[in-house]
Amino acid sequence: MTAITVIGSVNLDFVATAASLPAPGETVTGASLARHPGGKGANQALAARRLGADVTLIARVGADGLAEEALALLAAEGVDLDQCDTDAGVATGVALIAVAAGGENQIIVAPGANAAFTPDRLTGPVREALICQLELPLETVAAAVAEAGGFVCLNLAPAAPLPAQTLARADLIVVNETEAAFYGEALHSLPGLVAVTWGAKGAGLFQGGRQLAAAAPPPVEALDATGAGDAFVAALTLALLEGRPHEAALAFACAAGALAATRPGAQPSLPTRAEVEARLETTP
DSSP states (O other): OOEEEEEOOOEEEEEEEOSSOOOTTOOOOSOEEEEEEEOHHHHHHHHHHHTTOEEEEEEEEESSTHHHHHHHHHHHTTOBOTTEEEETTSOOEEEEEEEOTTSOEEEEEEOGGGGGOOGGGOOSOOOSEEEEOSSSOHHHHHHHHHHOOSOEEEEOOSOOOOOHHHHHHOSEEEEEHHHHHHHGGGGGGSSSEEEEEOGGGOEEEEETTEEEEEEOOOOOOOSOOTTHHHHHHHHHHHHHHTTOOHHHHHHHHHHHHHHHTTSSSSSTTOOOHHHHHHHHHHOO
């Protein structure tokens, strides 16, 4: 079983689903409210676990009533949480998510304990494959990547400036269209692989500015896009670690992301390996 360590955020998501998203200054009523475990780090850890990896999550939560709920699915499904520590001085991270009927969303995050995860709280270098995102202090991400001993996937979300050496150390960088525009052509001067996702249009895999592969997601009825990008990150990382060719790895990741968009919530929506493989078999 492929071993992956995720260093990242843990949140509890409060999800309001309505017919449409509000414009600035507008109030939209008639929504339904749900609570789901979330945070990009936790989502990617659970996604990798459901897809068949042996996963460790290094993260922080607050000493409050939200922490157990935020970690519940991870614990139930066998993600190693021994290095997920409690910070008595801050709250567990929270995300406020508005979802429209077609699956489009808006997200505001109150990071809480995630923002208090400073580099001195890293437990040591990661020897197996590492996945990081940018919902932690950037200096913590940079330190983790610099010390990593194996394959490094860096999901540049949300987009923020990072040291050039951090970007150059990544074997795989994953960005969506908005994030790709933030970093510009600098992404394509890096030595590693760069995956760019284009929503319903699929994704491309690049290296040195040259497109190596492209894939489209299978047709699905999108319900909630929350967590779809995290499923893609975990699936692409695992597929590459398993030695799948670029085209096949990208198709696997696109299918995982598409399936995650068919169910509500970030972590509850994440597909299993069997579901992804079955969808690939039935997609022309």
